[in-house]
Amino acid sequence: MARAGPPVILVWLDCLAGDVFVNMYKNGELPNLSSYFENGIFIENVISCFPTVSESAEGGIISGFFSGETNMVGERYFSRKLRMIRHYKLNARAEMDFNARLKKRTIDTVIGETVAMGRIIRTSRENIDDVKALKHEREGSLEIVERRLEVASRIVLLKRPKLLFFTISADYISHVNGRDGGAVKRFIEEFDRRFPILVESLNKAYGRDNYAIFIFSDHGSASVAKHLDLPQLLEEEGFNPATADLLMERRDVDSAALSNGRRMGLVYFAHPKYGWRRKLSYKQLRNYPHKGRNLDLLELFAQLEGVEQVFAKRDQKSVVIVSKDGEGVIQYDPASRKYKYSVLRGSDPLGYELEPRWMGEEEWLRNTFKHEYPDAIVQLYHIFKSKNCGDIVLNAAPNWDFWEPWDISYPILRAAHGGLSKDEMMTFILAKGPGMRRVEIKCARLIDIFATIATYYGAKDLVADTHAVERMLGSATAR
Numbered sequence: 233m234a235r236a237g238p239p240v241i242l243v244w245l246d247c248l249a250g251d252v253f254v255n256m257y258k259n260g261e262l263p264n265l266s267s268y269f270e271n272g273i274f275i276e277n278v279i280s281c282f283p284t285v286s287e288s289a290e291g292g293i294i295s296g297f298f299s300g301e302t303n304m305v306g307e308r309y310f311s312r313k314l315r316m317i318r319h320y321k322l323n324a325r326a327e328m329d330f331n332a333r334l335k336k337r338t339i340d341t342v343i344g345e346t347v348a349m350g351r352i353i354r355t356s357r358e359n360i361d362d363v364k365a366l367k368h369e370r371e372g373s374l375e376i377v378e379r380r381l382e383v384a385s386r387i388v389l390l391k392r393p394k395l396l397f398f399t400i401s402a403d404y405i406s407h408v409n410g411r412d413g414g415a416v417k418r419f420i421e422e423f424d425r426r427f428p429i430l431v432e433s434l435n436k437a438y439g440r441d442n443y444a445i446f447i448f449s450d451h452g453s454a455s456v457a458k459h460l461d462l463p464q465l466l467e468e469e470g471f472n473p474a475t476a477d478l479l480m481e482r483r484d485v486d487s488a489a490l491s492n493g494r495r496m497g498l499v500y501f502a503h504p505k506y507g508w509r510r511k512l513s514y515k516q517l518r519n520y521p522h523k524g525r526n527l528d529l530l531e532l533f534a535q536l537e538g539v540e541q542v543f544a545k546r547d548q549k550s551v552v553i554v555s556k557d558g559e560g561v562i563q564y565d566p567a568s569r570k571y572k573y574s575v576l577r578g579s580d581p582l583g584y585e586l587e588p589r590w591m592g593e594e595e596w597l598r599n600t601f602k603h604e605y606p607d608a609i610v611q612l613y614h615i616f617k618s619k620n621c622g623d624i625v626l627n628a629a630p631n632w633d634f635w636e637p638w639d640i641s642y643p644i645l646r647a648a649h650g651g652l653s654k655d656e657m658m659t660f661i662l663a664k665g666p667g668m669r670r671v672e673i674k675c676a677r678l679i680d681i682f683a684t685i686a687t688y689y690g691a692k693d694l695v696a697d698t699h700a701v702e703r704m705l706g707s708a709t710a711r
Contacts, residue, residue, distance in 0.1 A: 238665055238666050239394050239444070240444050244397070244449075247452075252411065252452075269663075269664055272664030272665075273673065275660060277675040278680075280658070282611045282612070283305065284452070284496070285307050285493040287305075287353070289451055291330060295698070297331075297699060298614045300617035301618070302618075303329050305620050305621050306493070308320065310498065310622070314481055340355045342685065344357070345395065346358070346397065347360065347391055347396050349383065349397075349398040349399070365379045369403070372405045374418060377426055380398060380399070384398050386433075388437045389436065400423065402419045408645070410646040411647040444663070444664070446684075447661070448659060448678060451649050453649040458631055461637065462497055462634050463475070463489050463636065470522065472485055474487070474488040476638070477636070488500040491635070493649040493650020494633040494635045495633045495656065497627075501517075514547065530552070534554040537632070538634070539627070539628065541582070544624050555579075558575060572591070583603065608652055610699070633648040635648070661681065668705060677701070680704070683700035686700075686702075
């Protein structure tokens with residue numbers, strides 16, 4: 233049984249660009265947060281989970297694993313078994329798809345007395361729905377900040393949970409106004425202005441400095457202006473794709489294409505002989521029989537103007553990356569738990585220009601967090617472990633997304649997410665709690681929050697086989 237740890241508060245700022253927040257914080261524009269976390273921890277180079285959507289980030293935070301292992305590869309996927317698209321906002325539930333083997337080792341299980349508000353993977357003991365806040369979110373109203381902090385403060389005083397995990401969404405605001413638009417900065421300023429309300433309640437409920445609090449964004453966003461319709465592309469190539477705007481079973485479909493966050497694509501193909509009962513091999517992906525010809529499906533997508541990279545599983549220990557001008561391969565050695573990335577032909581699809589050598593996860597993080605595609609090697613390798621992952625994964629080109637014509641939830645789309653770029657992958661962590669001290673942490677992963685919480689509660693054994701690293705408590709060293 234886990235030992236008792238301090239109450240934990242997780243404040244999730246949904247779809248807030250990390251660099252925008254970091255710049256405001258470092259420039260002294262957020263006085264309340266700066267004052268409160270003066271003796272706490274501020275990590276400005278934190279890498280989110282790919283794909284950069286809430287489901288993937290939440291799965292990582294509560295378990296310490298990447299999206300392919302949690303089976304949270306986005307907000308929607310194509311079910312080969314049901315032959316239809318499953319969407320967590322409409323006809324599916326994330327907690328049903330979340331890896332069953334991980335459910336007994338999440339932070340909700342470790343801590344026990346958990347209350348959540350605004351979570352997607354509903355694994356906490358109690359989930360609270362705030363209808364008024366949802367209305368503010370859908371309207372892009374800044375009133376959501378005051379409402380969420382007010383209700384969270386009320387929950388703290390009434391229930392005194394051991395874990396309170398709640399979201400404040402800047403999703404609509406970021407999509408419509410742009411990743412660094414004035415409305416986004418006003419959202420951050422409003423959060424700073426209202427933050428003392430939460431602190432006052434926490435101090436009253438638990439006692440000053442007797443609780444741990446983490447503030448972070450799940451992912452950022454990238455500016456967009458051009459759209460690539462993936463299902464239409466499949467139709468033009470003579471396929472019969474599943475309909476993303478009509479969520480129903482269709483026995484005759486031979487393919488599916490959809491986006492997550494609008495900048496990450498999942499593409500699925502039926503086996504030419506066994507249909508949806510069997511996945512394609514890598515050789516078949518590169519030599520797919522269709523309409524009297526053989527298609528290299530990876531090259532087909534790689535040459536599209538709106539696609540930057542195409543990813544596919546080559547075998548159990550490697551993943552291939554294809555771009556317009558080059559091809560690379562990620563290899564994994566399970567004995568040493570190290571990865572190697574090599575360019576096979578042409579230019580480096582990720583632009584790393586690193587000498588091929590075997591490196592562990594920490595080395596890859598330190599060597600790539602400043603690059604355009606941070607932490608890509610480690611995370612891309614693991615995404616294909618998900619049973620819901622596509623045969624092919626796409627990363628959108630700069631200024632492009634995979635927004636489908638029917639998807640009109642926004643009057644205009646200036647920013648989107650889901651992709652692998654640093655604008656989407658880079659976030660931050662503010663943390664303060666017992667045992668934490670000011671320490672320089674050069675870079676981290678968002679899932680490291682899991683390791684710190686597990687350590688608090690004497691569950692270090694759960695951390696050992698995850699990708700999370702404890703960096704924030706007093707025993708941590710500068711990294």
